[in-house]
Amino acid sequence: MFKNYFKTAWRNLANNKFYSSLNIIGLTVGLAVGLLILLWVNDERSFDRFNTDAANIYRVNTALGTGLSKGVYDVTQATIAFHALKEVPGVKNAVRIMENGDYPIFSYGNKVLTGNRGLFVDSSFFKVFDYKLLKGSREQPFPGPQSVIITQTAAQRFFGTADPMGKILLANNKEGFTVCGIMADFPENSSFKADLLFPASLCQKRYQVPGSYWPSLDEDWGNYAWGTYLQLQPGVSITAVADQLTKINIKHQPGFKPIEVGEYRLQALTDIHLQAPDGSAEGKQLVNIFTIVAMLILGIAVINYINLSTARAMLRAKEVSLRKIIGAGRQQLITQFVIETFLFFAIALCLAFVFMTALMPLYNNLAGKQMHMDVLDAGLWKVIGFTVLATMLASGIYPALLLSSFQPLNALKGKLSWGIGNIAFRKVLVVCQFVCSIGLVIGTVIIHRQLSFIREKKLGYDKSYVFSFNMRNMQGHLDAVAATLRSQPAIQGVTAASGNIVSVPNATVDIKWEGKDPNQSFFIHPLGIDKDFLNFFKLQLASGANFTGSKADSAHFILNETAVKEAGIKDPLGKSLTFYGNTGTIIGVVKDFHFASLKEKIQPFIFYYRPVSSQLFVRTTAGQSAVAIKAVEKLWPQYNADFPLEYRFMDETFDNLYRSDRQTGTLFDIFTIIAILISCLGLFGLATYAAHVKVKEIGIRKALGASVLNIAAMLSRDFLTLIIIAIIIAMPVAWWAVDQWLVNFAYRVTIRWWVFVTAGAGALLIALCTVSFQAIKAALANPVKSLRAE
Numbered sequence: 001m002f003k004n005y006f007k008t009a010w011r012n013l014a015n016n017k018f019y020s021s022l023n024i025i026g027l028t029v030g031l032a033v034g035l036l037i038l039l040w041v042n043d044e045r046s047f048d049r050f051n052t053d054a055a056n057i058y059r060v061n062t063a064l065g066t067g068l069s070k071g072v073y074d075v076t077q078a079t080i081a082f083h084a085l086k087e088v089p090g091v092k093n094a095v096r097i098m099e100n101g102d103y104p105i106f107s108y109g110n111k112v113l114t115g116n117r118g119l120f121v122d123s124s125f126f127k128v129f130d131y132k133l134l135k136g137s138r139e140q141p142f143p144g145p146q147s148v149i150i151t152q153t154a155a156q157r158f159f160g161t162a163d164p165m166g167k168i169l170l171a172n173n174k175e176g177f178t179v180c181g182i183m184a185d186f187p188e189n190s191s192f193k194a195d196l197l198f199p200a201s202l203c204q205k206r207y208q209v210p211g212s213y214w215p216s217l218d219e220d221w222g223n224y225a226w227g228t229y230l231q232l233q234p235g236v237s238i239t240a241v242a243d244q245l246t247k248i249n250i251k252h253q254p255g256f257k258p259i260e261v262g263e264y265r266l267q268a269l270t271d272i273h274l275q276a277p278d279g280s281a282e283g284k285q286l287v288n289i290f291t292i293v294a295m296l297i298l299g300i301a302v303i304n305y306i307n308l309s310t311a312r313a314m315l316r317a318k319e320v321s322l323r324k325i326i327g328a329g330r331q332q333l334i335t336q337f338v339i340e341t342f343l344f345f346a347i348a349l350c351l352a353f354v355f356m357t358a359l360m361p362l363y364n365n366l367a368g369k370q371m372h373m374d375v376l377d378a379g380l381w382k383v384i385g386f387t388v389l390a391t392m393l394a395s396g397i398y399p400a401l402l403l404s405s406f407q408p409l410n411a412l413k414g415k416l417s418w419g420i421g422n423i424a425f426r427k428v429l430v431v432c433q434f435v436c437s438i439g440l441v442i443g444t445v446i447i448h449r450q451l452s453f454i455r456e457k458k459l460g461y462d463k464s465y466v467f468s469f470n471m472r473n474m475q476g477h478l479d480a481v482a483a484t485l486r487s488q489p490a491i492q493g494v495t496a497a498s499g500n501i502v503s504v505p506n507a508t509v510d511i512k513w514e515g516k517d518p519n520q521s522f523f524i525h526p527l528g529i530d531k532d533f534l535n536f537f538k539l540q541l542a543s544g545a546n547f548t549g550s551k552a553d554s555a556h557f558i559l560n561e562t563a564v565k566e567a568g569i570k571d572p573l574g575k576s577l578t579f580y581g582n583t584g585t586i587i588g589v590v591k592d593f594h595f596a597s598l599k600e601k602i603q604p605f606i607f608y609y610r611p612v613s614s615q616l617f618v619r620t621t622a623g624q625s626a627v628a629i630k631a632v633e634k635l636w637p638q639y640n641a642d643f644p645l646e647y648r649f650m651d652e653t654f655d656n657l658y659r660s661d662r663q664t665g666t667l668f669d670i671f672t673i674i675a676i677l678i679s680c681l682g683l684f685g686l687a688t689y690a691a692h693v694k695v696k697e698i699g700i701r702k703a704l705g706a707s708v709l710n711i712a713a714m715l716s717r718d719f720l721t722l723i724i725i726a727i728i729i730a731m732p733v734a735w736w737a738v739d740q741w742l743v744n745f746a747y748r749v750t751i752r753w754w755v756f757v758t759a760g761a762g763a764l765l766i767a768l769c770t771v772s773f774q775a776i777k778a779a780l781a782n783p784v785k786s787l788r789a790e
Contacts (some may be wrong), residue, residue, distance in 0.1 A: 006339060013343060020344075022685045023305050026678050027348035030301020032355040033674050035387060036363055037294035043371055044287045047189045047273035051130045053231060056092075058238060059393060060084075060228040060245065061277040064262035064509055064523060071523060072265060072278035073507075076201070076228045079252075079265070080245060081122070082218040084228075088244045090236035093123045095129075096200050097192065097227040102170035104470075105462060105643055106196075109160045114644055118155070119194040120203055128231045131190075135165055138182025142199035149181035149197040175641045188370045191272050221253050222510070229269070238266040257518060262509075282599075282744045286664065289741070293671050296436040298387065300675055303429045304682035305344070320359040326644045347389060366670070370662050427722055430686070433679045434726035434763060435733070440672040441759040442734035443741075446751065447665045450742065453749040454658055461501060461537040463654060465492075465625065468617045469632070469647040473639040478612050484635055490627035491622055495536040496613040498528035502593045502653045504605070511606070512584075513567055514576040522566050525595065526579070526604060528610025532559075534590065536617065544588030545571045553609035555584030562594045563604035600744040617650075625649075628707025676763070680770045683719060687771045708776065716771045725766045727760035734759075 013020045048054055060080060065073045076197070100118035107113070125131075127136040133141065141149060148169060155164045164179045168328060171177060173218055177198070186193050204217050232241065245264040253261050267277060274283035357373050364371055474481050499506070507523040518753035531549040534541070542561055546551045557577050564572050572586045586590045592602045620628035629647065636645045655662075742748040 006343065008336060008340075010343065012340060014336075019308055019685060020687070022681055023308055023344055024348050025306040026301045026352070026681050028351040028355065029674060030298050030304075030678055031345075031348055031388070032352040032359070032637050033671065034294045034298035034301070035384060035533075036356060036359070037290055037297070037671070038387060039293065039371055040367055040369065041287055041291050043189060043369060044274065044283070048191050048269050050187060050189065050206065051269065054269050056232050056234055056236075057128060058230050058232065058241075058266040059269065059272055060230060060242075061265045061267055062224060062262050063265055064224075064521065067664065072276075073224065073523075074227060074267075074277045075224045075273075076226055076264065077221050077224055077249075078203075078217050078226045079220055079226075080564040081228045081248070081538065083225075083252075084230055084241075084245060087248060088241055090233045090241060091230050092233050093124050093128045093231040095124045095229050095231075097121050097125075097229065098200070098203075098225055100196075103175070103198075104646075105172055105175060106158070107170045108167065111158065112644070113157055114646060116195045117193060118198055119192065120198050120200045121186045122200045125197065129192075131186065132184035134182045134184060134648055136183075141181055141197075142201070143178075144178055145199055145202045145204070146175075146177050147199060148177040148181040149183055150179055151183055151185045151195055153185050154195040155179075155182050159181060159447060165609060191269075221249070224508075236696050242266050257521075258337065259541050262521075280744075285740070285744070289737075290667075293668075294439065296440070297671065297675050297678065300433050300436055300678045300682075303433050304678060304685070305341075307426050307429050307682055308685045309341075318516055333516075333731075345388065364668075366663060366666055368659065372693065418731055426686070430683065430722045431726045433682060434723050434767070435730045437672070437679045438727055438730035438759055438763045439734040439737065440668070440675050440732070442756060443663070443738055444668045444672045445755050445759060446738040446742070446749070447661075447668055447754070449749045451661060451665055451744065453746075453747075454598050457594075457598065460591060461539050462708075463502065463537070463650040464666070465621055465649075466537075466617055466619045467625070467629070467647045467649045468615050469614045469645060470614055471496075471639075472643055472683045474616065474636075475614065477639060478616075480561070481616070481635065481639070484647060485618060485631060488628065488631045490624035491618055491631060492621060493532070493619040495532040496530045496611075496616050497533055497615050497617065498610055498613045499615060500650070500653060501527065501537060501593075501595055502650055503597075503657065507603075508580070508787065511581055512578040513569060514570065516567070524563055525605045526609055527605070528596075528613050530613070531609075532612050533607070536619065539593060540590045540591045542589045544586070546588060547607075547609050555582065556587045556609055557584055558588040558590055558607040559586060560590050560602070560605040562602050563606060564589055566604050582608075599745050676766060681765060683770050684773070687715065687719065687773075712772060712776050716768065719771045720764065720768060723764050727763060731756045731760070 051057060059074060060076050061074055062076050064070075078096055078098075081096045084091045085094050098120045100120050103118060104116065105112065105114050106116055123141055126141055127132050133149070136149060141147075150158070150164060150169075154527070158164065158169065159167065164182060167179050168176045168181065181196070181197075200217070205219070207216050232238070246262075249261050249264065250258050263275075267275070274287060275281045276283075283569050353373075359415060360371065360373055471478070471481070478496060482496075485494050500788050504525045504527055507525045509521050509523055511524050529547070531547040531553070533539075534546050534575045543559075544558070547556060547558070557579060559567075559572065569575055569586075572589055576588050577586050590605075590607070593605075594602060595605060596603070618628060618632065630646070633645055698715075701711060701714075734756070738751060742751075
């Protein structure tokens with residue numbers, strides 16, 4: 001029986017090549033794109049879930065500050081992990097993690113490698129997390145502080161096919177680390193990424209230098225630099241644990257008020273990737289948006305199939321009637337049409353797999369991921385199975401019920417029942433299609449306008465043609481280096497600072513000022529600069545003076561306008577201020593500038609004088625960048641013969657802040673184009689069908705003198721009316737959606753009315769072109785041919 005069903009389905013598919021092709025193309029593109037998007041969504045939601053006990057692992061976040069600068073941060077002091085294990089019931093394990101920027105260069109023999117990413121971790125790292133340690137001990141991964149664990153990829157880079165165990169890597173050409181373990185590369189869906197792991201105990205030597213304020217790493221209550229992760233016993237209250245940690249913090253810092261030391265909050269490991277420490281869920285919102293886009297594209301493809309299937313029902317009415325007359329039951333007819341749908345989907349799914357496999361490298365490049373089509377992956381088949389089943393049911397059941405519902409005698413007489421004769425449902429589906437497509441167009445335009453706004457917004461400083469690098473041994477010869485570089489015609493200026501002004505993530509609450517409210521506390525971002533820095537970057541002083549380079553500048557500070565406002569300091573010039581225990585005077589106020597992503601509001605900032613710093617900034621001019629870089633490269637070996645020069649232009653650093661947003665914009669472009677194409681494909685099919693069923697009417701009208709324009713307008717009018725309705729519905733929905741996305745930006749573009757008008761007009765024009773092609777073709781046909789049978 002089923003064999004006969006499949007034969008009939010295949011015969012129907014082959015006999016109607018045009019409509020079958022439209023259906024298969026629409027379903028193939030819809031399935032391929034929808035599944036690719038859902039693979040991305042599934043990957044985003046899978047972060048850190050490979051850990052067996054992920055449900056009981058939490059990161060400790062710190063809430064600090066008051067007023068505008070109140071925030072929640074993903075770092076704590078190192079000692080919190082120590083005291084959590086010691087004093088808080090329900091804490092099973094604790095691990096501390098911190099970026100290791102101390103050793104950027106490693107060598108083995110004659111091989112020198114840069115760009116290595118290192119992490120300081122506790123020995124409990126492999127107890128809390130399920131990362132694979134291929135060689136070494138999970139219980140005691142680090143035999144001593146000068147040990148290192150490397151990933152498989154790092155092992156191949158350093159040692160080739162040789163066994164790395166026991167070999168010594170030389171860091172910065174002076175400090176040796178013995179390889180004590182080899183781990184599998186970090187999974188792509190891991191929140192942590194590194195090439196080398198170092199023991200956290202290695203940081204203990206920082207506390208053994210004379211003058212160290214804190215006695216040890218486990219008693220350092222002032223340095224908020226560590227990511228702290230707790231593995232709790234099942235059922236333990238995270239609120240109770242956070243409250244106990246906060247009390248411990250307050251108890252060990254008697255010299256500070258509770259508001260100054262802040263409070264702790266626990267965040268689930270599985271929420272870290274998509275949710276910020278303060279609970280804002282920009283990442284989760286983006287995943288939800290892409291899920292909706294996938295559903296929309298799949299929905300548009302399904303609507304195409306339903307529309308074309310039900311529209312052509314009139315042409316199959318006699319076939320169904322004859323089947324009923326010779327004894328076919330409704331159940332058999334439904335089975336027949338469901339199998340036809342299944343056949344369409346089977347062909348479309350096979351083609352979709354081919355397209356997905358071919359497009360995966362390009363898709364990964366656009367999305368910034370490393371996804372792959374693993375046919376043995378159960379998670380992949382869950383996504384595919386659910387998507388295909390849902391779309392097949394949606395597109396197969398309704399046409400099958402509809403086609404099997406009418407009375408055969410009425411159909412043979414040409415008197416169809418209400419379900420077939422009335423086209424209101426198809427009109428609703430067409431409107432839904434174009435509501436989705438127009439909404440995507442509006443969203444795409446707004447995303448591009450926001451990204452352009454970010455690129456073109458004045459930051460408050462000039463970063464053009466500036467590149468920077470870590471000076472290393474040049475630091476001790478800064479004056480000579482700066483003088484040599486300034487003498488080069490291609491170099492317009494040189495300055496030094498402790499960090500990059502494009503992004504200054506470091507912040508502290510260790511600041512006091514004259515007239516400070518005891519209950520007030522906020523984070524302030526510090527940057528050490530030389531006397532040329534403000535002029536170099538064209539930062540404007542609102543009041544006061546710049547550093548002069550004198551010894552007195554060591555007790556001078558310059559604040560930004562937000563810091564003055566947040567502190568509530570009136571007439572700040574000359575007021576006393578204590579920063580990092582150094583008491584001095586405010587000598588200037590600089591106008592606010594953006595030193596972080598434009599998604600964040602400008603926060604308090606302080607410049608302190610530091611004549612010799614680690615970062616050197618060089619400004620060149622258009623067309624002279626290569627010459628300026630060569631000048632630095634020529635000078636570099638005199639001071640850093642053992643280190644390669646690594647530089648980066650500030651424009652590149654700035655662009656990296658918005659890489660994910662640019663990727664989102666590019667993907668939206670592609671998805672929008674595909675949605676429009678699929679919608680137009682369905683519209684084209686319906687227009688072709690409309691011209692086909694009205695062929696005799698068109699012939700009569702032409703015979704009675706109707707012009708080509710009259711007939712084309714008659715055939716196009718209904719479709720264009722539907723598009724106008726879709727535009728009216730799409731505008732408020734799209735406005736709400738893009739407004740929700742723009743909430744993530746502290747500085748955002750204004751949503752203009754012309755965006756909606758342009759998107760609507762564009763959709764109307766595309767639809768008009770699609771429908772007019774078939775309408776004009778039908779209007780130009782010879783009426784004699786269409787009326788010959790009458």
